[in-house]
Amino acid sequence: MTIIPIILSGGAGTRLWPLSWGDHPKQFLSLISDKTMIQETLLRLDGLETGNPIISCGEGHRFLVAQQIGEITNKKPVILLEPMAKNTAPAIAAACCAAMKQDKDAVVVVLPSDHVIADVKVFQNAVMTAAKEAEKGSLVTFGIVPTFPSTGYGYVKASGDEVDGAYILEKFVEKPCLEKAEEYLASGEYSWNSGMFVFKASTFIDELKKYKPEMAALSIEAFEKASDDNDFIRLNKDAFAKIEGDSIDYAIMEKTSKGKIVKLNAGWNDVGSWTALWEIQNKDSNKNVIKGDVIALDTTSSYIRGGQRTIATIGLDNIVVVDSDDSLLIASKDKIQDVKKIAEEMKKREAR
The missing domain is CATH 3.90.550.10 (Spore Coat Polysaccharide Biosynthesis Protein SpsA; Chain A)
Known part of the structure; x- marks a missing residue:
């Protein structure tokens, strides 16, 4: 077959x-x-x-x-x-x-x-x-x-x-x-x-x-x-x-x-959000998923993805930080579903 x-x-x-x-x-x-x-x-x-x-x-x-x-x-x-x-x-x-x-x-x-x-x-x-x-x-x-x-x-x-x-x-x-x-x-x-x-x-x-x-x-x-x-x-x-x-x-x-x-x-x-990515990937001793050039001090249960620059966090919990060439996302993991609203706003800006 x-x-x-x-x-x-x-x-x-x-x-x-x-x-x-x-x-x-x-x-x-x-x-x-x-x-x-x-x-x-x-x-x-x-x-x-x-x-x-x-x-x-x-x-x-x-x-x-x-x-x-x-x-x-x-x-x-x-x-x-x-x-x-x-x-x-x-x-x-x-x-x-x-x-x-x-x-x-x-x-x-x-x-x-x-x-x-x-x-x-x-x-x-x-x-x-x-x-x-x-x-x-x-x-x-x-x-x-x-x-x-x-x-x-x-x-x-x-x-x-x-x-x-x-x-x-x-x-x-x-x-x-x-x-x-x-x-x-x-x-x-x-x-x-x-x-x-x-x-x-x-x-x-x-x-x-x-x-x-x-x-x-x-x-x-x-x-x-x-x-x-x-x-x-x-x-x-x-x-x-x-x-x-x-x-x-x-x-x-x-x-x-x-x-x-x-x-x-x-x-x-189905990798429907940054939180979903955090859930399925290996975490460090502070339950963080770290990608790229990141310094995370006293930071827990977070997904942090660096881009071209260094990302530094201090004293944060349950957050998502994602850096791209032209945009930076900082959000609570509990509110990450609202990222779609940001994307919709970006579309409106491009249409202006």
């Missing part, structure tokens, strides 16, 4: 401002290791039998994608350029068309380009379990085994007994309140919604035709009328612009009767 990776690289990653911003969002940054996050995403599949990776991205990121993917693989990537953002379902549909050009029976693994997974072997085993389900005609999502009652993630509910490593996908649930999250955790039936999927490309297209026929037709048209531009495939702008954008969850996964869940307990994190 050949598995074709589909990597979604259209996100802006504004919650990791000021490093993730504009033309250089978080998937192109080295935040965990010496490899960038998009590189880590593809390298996570090393050792499995995979075809040429398909990366879906925007026009402005095409050269970064080509460079960074080219640095880690000899396989020729298929780089699909989305004319504009239309959410995940149309991007995946076009990528499935590209996968079927490689192999009409292709099984694809759809991965966001900005996640962290600590245990690669466990992840790969889950991919193979999901791929076997996909060959039977299932649309498989990975349910992350929850470790605490998170109100920041959506959930998926499994029903029935485990069969060949998979459960029936009963329903998706939006981000819950704390009380509901605690109920979900205690029940053992709910997992965090990972946003990662495995299915046959043809099965996805057939389900899209069933539930979103216009989106399916326009996505296929956008691919069939695409133009080659050296190392890139430009989806047809006229067709793509007519698509009413939607996520794969809403368009397909919440409607299909073919949904399955493979549970994954592999140290997953």
Whole structure:
């Protein structure tokens, strides 16, 4: 069985401002290791039998994608350029068309380009379990085994007994309140919604035709009328612009009767904030994560990332400091979710 990776690289990653911003969002940054996050995403599949990776991205990121993917693989990537953002379902549909050009029976693994997974072997085993389900005609999502009652993630509910490593996908649930999250955790039936999927490309297209026929037709048209531009495939702008954008969850996964869940307990994190980065990285004796040229005196439980200059802190606790070439973030870890508001304000300033 050949598995074709589909990597979604259209996100802006504004919650990791000021490093993730504009033309250089978080998937192109080295935040965990010496490899960038998009590189880590593809390298996570090393050792499995995979075809040429398909990366879906925007026009402005095409050269970064080509460079960074080219640095880690000899396989020729298929780089699909989305004319504009239309959410995940149309991007995946076009990528499935590209996968079927490689192999009409292709099984694809759809991965966001900005996640962290600590245990690669466990992840790969889950991919193979999901791929076997996909060959039977299932649309498989990975349910992350929850470790605490998170109100920041959506959930998926499994029903029935485990069969060949998979459960029936009963329903998706939006981000819950704390009380509901605690109920979900205690029940053992709910997992965090990972946003990662495995299915046959043809099965996805057939389900899209069933539930979103216009989106399916326009996505296929956008691919069939695409133009080659050296190392890139430009989806047809006229067709793509007519698509009413939607996520794969809403368009397909919440409607299909073919949904399955493979549970994954592999140290997953979607790196949605600087606090999330602090949580998953090794800390010093003061519970600090320190990157770059930093002097931290009497400073505890903090994430401090220096840039070109020295960062010095004295007598601080529970803070985030991130220095970039042109901006400096200083925030309480408890308020770090509001970084997105800073990014929105920066956009307004640029528009003036």
